[in-house]
Amino acid sequence: MSTETLAAGLETALPTTLFRFATAGSVDDGKSTLVGRLLHDSKAILSDTLDAVARTSADRGFGGEKGGIDLALLTDGLRAEREQGITIDVAYRYFATDRRSFILADCPGHVQYTKNTVTGASTADAVVVLIDARKGVLEQTRRHLSVLQLLRVAHVIVAVNKVDLVDFSEQVFRDIEADVQKVARELGLGREDSNAGGVTDLFVVPVSALDGDNVVDRSERTPWYTGPALLEVLESLPAADELEAELESFRFPVQLVIRPQGALAPDAVAAGLDVEAYRDYRAYAGQITEGSVKVGDEVSVISPGHEPRTTTVIGIDFAGQSLDEAAAPQSVAVRLADEIDIARGDTIAAAGTVRESTADLYASLAWLSPKPLREGQKVLVKHGTRTVQALVRNVTGKLDLATFNVEPASNLELNDIGHAQLRLSAPLPLENYLHHRRTGAFLVIDPIDGNTLAAGLVKDHPGDHEDERYVI
Amino acid sequence: MSTYTTNATPDAAQGVASGLSEPRAGLIEDQPRGEGAGAAFGVTSTPGAASAASALQSTRLSSLDTLESEAIHIIREVVAEFEKPALLFSGGKDSVVMLHLATKAFWPGKVPFPVLHVDTGHNFPEVIDFRDRTVERLGLKLVVGSVQEFIDSGELAERADGTRNPLQTVPLLDAIQKNKFDAVFGGGRRDEDKARAKERILSLRDEFGQWDPRNQRPELWNLYNGRHTVGQHVRAFPISNWTELDIWRYIERENIELPGLYYAHEREVFARDGMWRAVGEVSQPLPNEEVITKLVRYRTVGDMSCTGAVESDARTVADVVVEVAASTLTERGATRADDRISEAAMEDRKKDGYF
Numbered sequence: 160m161s162t163e164t165l166a167a168g169l170e171t172a173l174p175t176t177l178f179r180f181a182t183a184g185s186v187d188d189g190k191s192t193l194v195g196r197l198l199h200d201s202k203a204i205l206s207d208t209l210d211a212v213a214r215t216s217a218d219r220g221f222g223g224e225k226g227g228i229d230l231a232l233l234t235d236g237l238r239a240e241r242e243q244g245i246t247i248d249v250a251y252r253y254f255a256t257d258r259r260s261f262i263l264a265d266c267p268g269h270v271q272y273t274k275n276t277v278t279g280a281s282t283a284d285a286v287v288v289l290i291d292a293r294k295g296v297l298e299q300t301r302r303h304l305s306v307l308q309l310l311r312v313a314h315v316i317v318a319v320n321k322v323d324l325v326d327f328s329e330q331v332f333r334d335i336e337a338d339v340q341k342v343a344r345e346l347g348l349g350r351e352d353s354n355a356g357g358v359t360d361l362f363v364v365p366v367s368a369l370d371g372d373n374v375v376d377r378s379e380r381t382p383w384y385t386g387p388a389l390l391e392v393l394e395s396l397p398a399a400d401e402l403e404a405e406l407e408s409f410r411f412p413v414q415l416v417i418r419p420q421g422a423l424a425p426d427a428v429a430a431g432l433d434v435e436a437y438r439d440y441r442a443y444a445g446q447i448t449e450g451s452v453k454v455g456d457e458v459s460v461i462s463p464g465h466e467p468r469t470t471t472v473i474g475i476d477f478a479g480q481s482l483d484e485a486a487a488p489q490s491v492a493v494r495l496a497d498e499i500d501i502a503r504g505d506t507i508a509a510a511g512t513v514r515e516s517t518a519d520l521y522a523s524l525a526w527l528s529p530k531p532l533r534e535g536q537k538v539l540v541k542h543g544t545r546t547v548q549a550l551v552r553n554v555t556g557k558l559d560l561a562t563f564n565v566e567p568a569s570n571l572e573l574n575d576i577g578h579a580q581l582r583l584s585a586p587l588p589l590e591n592y593l594h595h596r597r598t599g600a601f602l603v604i605d606p607i608d609g610n611t612l613a614a615g616l617v618k619d620h621p622g623d624h625e626d627e628r629y630v631i
Numbered sequence: 632m633s634t635y636t637t638n639a640t641p642d643a644a645q646g647v648a649s650g651l652s653e654p655r656a657g658l659i660e661d662q663p664r665g666e667g668a669g670a671a672f673g674v675t676s677t678p679g680a681a682s683a684a685s686a687l688q689s690t691r692l693s694s695l696d697t698l699e700s701e702a703i704h705i706i707r708e709v710v711a712e713f714e715k716p717a718l719l720f721s722g723g724k725d726s727v728v729m730l731h732l733a734t735k736a737f738w739p740g741k742v743p744f745p746v747l748h749v750d751t752g753h754n755f756p757e758v759i760d761f762r763d764r765t766v767e768r769l770g771l772k773l774v775v776g777s778v779q780e781f782i783d784s785g786e787l788a789e790r791a792d793g794t795r796n797p798l799q800t801v802p803l804l805d806a807i808q809k810n811k812f813d814a815v816f817g818g819g820r821r822d823e824d825k826a827r828a829k830e831r832i833l834s835l836r837d838e839f840g841q842w843d844p845r846n847q848r849p850e851l852w853n854l855y856n857g858r859h860t861v862g863q864h865v866r867a868f869p870i871s872n873w874t875e876l877d878i879w880r881y882i883e884r885e886n887i888e889l890p891g892l893y894y895a896h897e898r899e900v901f902a903r904d905g906m907w908r909a910v911g912e913v914s915q916p917l918p919n920e921e922v923i924t925k926l927v928r929y930r931t932v933g934d935m936s937c938t939g940a941v942e943s944d945a946r947t948v949a950d951v952v953v954e955v956a957a958s959t960l961t962e963r964g965a966t967r968a969d970d971r972i973s974e975a976a977m978e979d980r981k982k983d984g985y986f
Contacts, residue, residue, distance in 0.1 A: 175693065175694045176691045176692070176693065176694055176697070177692075177694035177697040177698065248829050248844060248845070248847060249829070250825075250828045250829050251821045251828050251829075251871070251872070252822075252828065253821070253822045253872075253874045255874075255876070259694070260694040260874075260877070262872055274849060277849070277851070278849040278850060278851060281851040281852045282850075282851075282852060282853070397691075398691070400692075400697070401691050414704070414707040414708060414711055415707055415710065415711045417737060417738075417739075417740055418740075419737075419739055419740030419741065422740055422741045422743075423739050423740065423741065424734060424737070424738060424739055424740060424741045424742070424769065424770070425741070425768065425769060425770040426734065426768050426769055426770075427734075427738060427739050429768075432739055437739050440739060444707055444736070444737075445704075445707075446700060446703075446704040446853070448853075476738070477735070477738075478734070478735035478736075478738040479738055479739070488692070488697060488700050488701070489692065489696070489700050490699075490700040490701075490703040490704050490707070490736070492738075503711050527849050539858075541854055541856065544708075544711070596852075597852065597853070600851070600852045600854065601854070602851060602854050602856055604856055604858060608860065609856070609858030609859055609860065610848060610856075610858075611848045611849055611851070611856050614849070614851045614852075
């Protein structure tokens with residue numbers, strides 16, 4: 160593309176939107192090749208990188224009989240990984256099309272898959288799950304889908320890879336597609352009427368990452384498949400933030416109070432800021448986690464030790480602009496009508512939409528640490544902008560990811576997903592994760608070394624059977 | 632090009648407004664908690680990808696707005712949770728964008744932390760001048776760690792290749808320790824290098840400043856865990872998810888001032904290692920290296936002894952956006968000799984405590 164045509168394109172193009180997705184797969188299902196293919200075919204790989212990969216392919220005798228380059232090398236990471244031939248950690252990749260900028264969390268499949276899938280899926284708008292067409296739905300696939308259902312990932316795309324190795328057989332694809340849909344039904348994933356919330360969209364796409372079929376462009380070798388190519392799906396799905404801005408009530412955890420008093424920014428003053436008018440400026444800074452807010456809206460301020468206090472939004476500021484309205488995921492500063500004592504850790508929410516704060520936390524925990532969880536253990540819980548101490552009262556069960564059954568357990572180990580009841584040192588405005596992906600999420604932190612032990616998802620109180628082992 | 636400003640440009644204001652002013656189809660206010668919200672989530676989503684996207688056109692933020700919002704959220708989190716943060720500021724474009732984001736995060740207040748520059752002694756004079764003017768304009772405190780002082784005192788030795796970028800680690804860690812900084816903002820981006828692709832947004836450093844890529848904390852949702860023990864510190868990378876092109880588009884949109892050498896200018900250069908190197912005090916051509924005057928610009932600004940210029944006629948920020956969008960080379964591949972030392976050059980430097 161010449162510089163002139165590109166310039167013309169930039170002027171007329173709409174602003175692109177951001178879309179985050181993660182990949183999940185089993186050993187040898189071609190995930191690295193698929194990621195390499197997406198980056199390569201979307202022209203995200205620059206020539207010096209491609210040259211380096213081509214040299215390495217030749218040196219190592221890779222690239223196959225076709226003498227091409229080994230696309231998997233495009234996602235080659237750290238020296239330790241190359242030496243051991245494994246992928247250690249989630250790697251982030253970036254590419255863009257005319258319509259979207261993509262952030263890809265490339266999650267390794269074989270080591271600590273639950274930890275990596277949970278991590279990648281927690282920020283993802285969509286997750287691409289790979290299946291080898293020759294092997295079909297494996298136990299690992301069931302585990303991945305189970306984690307995605309639990310984390311309420313907005314869209315799941317199952318890429319049935321290596322269709323070239325099954326002679327582009329429609330029957331093989333249809334059988335796998337039926338198996339995927341069966342698993343999805345068992346999980347309550349992809350069903351619009353599901354009480355379980357969870358995933359709303361499920362796509363199954365036949366691809367050959369090696370040859371590029373249905374990755375960026377639709378393939379002529381799968382005439383029986385009339386759906387979109389993988390990249391088309393990724394370009395057109397709404398991001399999770401867009402869904403949350405539209406559908407849920409305003410939630411705004413306060414990060415800090417902006418109250419400059421004498422310390423106004425000298426450049427703002429030089430640009431004409433009215434010093435007198437800003438002497439008593441006070442605004443609450445944060446990122447809207449869901450919903451939207453307008454000037455004039457009634458809001459509740461949720462603080463520990465207080466009944467919710469109701470007031471009115473009188474201003475929404477962003478770096479010198481006054482906004483009439485703002486929505487998730489914008490970072491703004493909100494001014495309120497009444498002088499209320501508000502600090503970091505408090506939440507501002509649409510009036511009357513948040514139930515009472517509670518110190519009893521019922522949750523699903525994805526355990527991410529080699530240190531196991533024991534009943535009676537003291538931990539820290541980080542929720543929104545607050546961190547409190549917590550006591551693990553009991554572990555109520557452990558999820559068998561392959562069968563989706565909850566089994567009795569009294570501890571949780573690395574990569575386990577289980578249910579537990581915790582008692583908090585101070586009440587928090589907890590909300591069910593199924594309906595509030597941000598205010599229903601928390602971290603469990605080790606008070607000794609500060610490491611993150613678990614990803615927590617708030618569940619509803621079991622109510623009258625509080626002391627019984629319960630299954631949800 | 633005007634100075635850096637916290638009052639948004641008309642373009643930026645328009646961008647935000649156009650993202651929000653449209654009526655929001657299907658917006659349900661005061662959605663009752665519980666089953667209702669979940670059911671609405673399920674029912675309103677359309678299985679057809681294309682139709683779902685078109686229904687949502689009116690509310691979406693642009694990718695730059697989303698990245699900006701994420702960066703400001705991270706900057707505010709670090710300021711709220713740490714005792715003594717500082718921002719690494721070299722006058723390079725990424726650190727200039729970082730500082731611009733910080734001014735927006737705390738408007739109308741001052742940026743509430745000092746800036747830290749590790750001075751290699753091999754800087755482009757116009758970049759140091761830019762650094763000093765910027766610090767003055769924003770009323771910030773500047774802390775300088777000097778590579779030259781460490782060489783003079785014998786604590787560091789000059790490398791045979793003359794490159795001082797890898798020597799920055801010791802003065803950096805010294806400045807962090809002496810000033811008791813517990814969080815240091817950097818402008819590192821994950822698209823720069825394969826080691827950086829695995830870096831966390833909040834990244835723990837041990838008592839020796841070392842990065843342990845095999846033992847990183849999982850990064851979940853937008854909940855950042857910055858807990859650390861005495862002696863440890865945290866590096867924070869709020870623009871982790873930005874690409875080089877995002878940076879330039881943002882500089883254009885926000886009308887951010889940069890040192891002039893980012894734009895095409897005439898300069899005396901000579902060819903070395905496949906790059907154009909500026910003639911300067913610490914960067915002298917060998918007898919067989921011919922000095923010529925060329926129209927060049929810099930894609931990265933670092934140690935003068937290892938940073939190369941590229942041939943370019945991009946004299947304005949709009950020209951640069953077009954050039955970067957069409958570029959076939961990565962910025963480090965094109966312009967950094969220090970990253971050509973080995974396949975894992977950045978990884979090795981990072982493990983030792985580099986930015």
